[in-house]
Amino acid sequence: MVEAEEGEIYDIELEADLLKENEKLAEKNRALLQKHRVLAIDVMGATGAGKTTLIEKLVKALKGKYRIAALKGDLTTTIDAELISRHGVEVVPINTGKECHLDANLVKKALQKLALEDINLLFIENVGNLICPADFPLGSERRIVVVSVTEGPYMIVKHPFIFMDADVVVINKIDLAEPMKIDVKKLERDVQTINPDAHVVKTNGRSGEGVKEVVSALEL
């Protein structure tokens, strides 16, 4: 709508939502993945929380049942991508350079590098960050947030928004809860307060404890 005002001054209503641009691209990614019957799972969490280790364990547990690939977001390195690909699955590393999160456009480009007809399960590991990914949906069907007890007792309440869209919240390094003096029940309650529908699973990524429960929480 254009309204003329005072001769040469125009008030123009734009209603252009800039975050919506990302959402629209995310919807396209979702449609593309659905068309190829690929279930995409977004894995988010801070650096060092155990995202890559969890994906490695999930790949190991599921590679007999699914044809798996992964997208791996990272600022600069491909270390994690190599960790995942040694399990015999294709990994497309996405180096964001300076950007603190993956966005739908980067995922769209990465999806073009995969033979989607050859896979049916895709893990998308986001950049280690609990803040920015919350504003940028990617088009995945399910979302996991990984936290670890070594990140302290207030990890969840300090970053509530990322947990709002989570389907599964993994509390990792559970073997260190006692030495770290972390009340895991409190962490679980924090998640339930923010998002009552999220499944909370406690894991020890190194030993593989709890991975089975993550698989069933993801309905895989």
Place this chain on the structure above:
Amino acid sequence: MHEFSMTTKIVESVLEEARKRDAKKVLAVHLVIGKLTFLGIEQVRFSYDVLVKGTIMEGSKLHIEEKDGIVHCALCGYKGSLEYEDDPVYHVPTPTLVCPKCGSKVQIAAGKECTIKSVKLAVQ
């Protein structure tokens, strides 16, 4: 957290609109930013001032309207502001997606937007 890149997009969009309409100057920009985004108002203003320098947007007035989080419950029909759980342990109340009426999970209906609502242009 990504105010600079978002504000870059905002400035680019406004300049594009101004070009399309042959504007000589941008006088004002009206933004709507949802409180459930990670965009800090201070940082947006700072980025804006830096980015508009030397363009026809320099000196324009930036209005920022903050929009509260609104949630909707599919189960009981509750629609209203996002509730916060006030735990005395924490300094800042925790936002909750628990429906205040029926206890099930609500969906976010508003509060995640970053919209250029309108711009005021001078064409002469």
